[in-house]
Amino acid sequence: MSxxxxxxxxxxxxxxxxxDNVYWKVKRYMKPQFxxxxxxxxxxxxxxxxxxIQPMISNEYYAEKQRExxxxxxxxxxxxxxxxxxxxxxxxxxxxKTPSYAK
Numbered sequence: 361m362s363x364x365x366x367x368x369x370x371x372x373x374x375x376x377x378x379x380d381n382v383y384w385k386v387k388r389y390m391k392p393q394f395x396x397x398x399x400x401x402x403x404x405x406x407x408x409x410x411x412x413i414q415p416m417i418s419n420e421y422y423a424e425k426q427r428e429x430x431x432x433x434x435x436x437x438x439x440x441x442x443x444x445x446x447x448x449x450x451x452x453x454x455x456x457k458t459p460s461y462a463k
Contacts (some may be wrong), residue, residue: 366380
């Protein structure tokens, strides 16, 4: 079935205009496969946002949580290393600031 052709100059009711202009253009997307792909892409995008993008944008929240966890631990970082030296910058760069969780 295709859109109805009206003679030129005919005054159409709003529903007929909607039916001809919008419905037939959207109808090709109204298939179960399209909605399945759209739902899959949406779920993967939302998961990627929550796992990867949002923590990078609001990293102060996670740095604060990490600081709190380090404070609650009954041992120091040196004790957790088990006698091994705690990692330090091998190039000893002074222009690099200390990470917020290590303060």
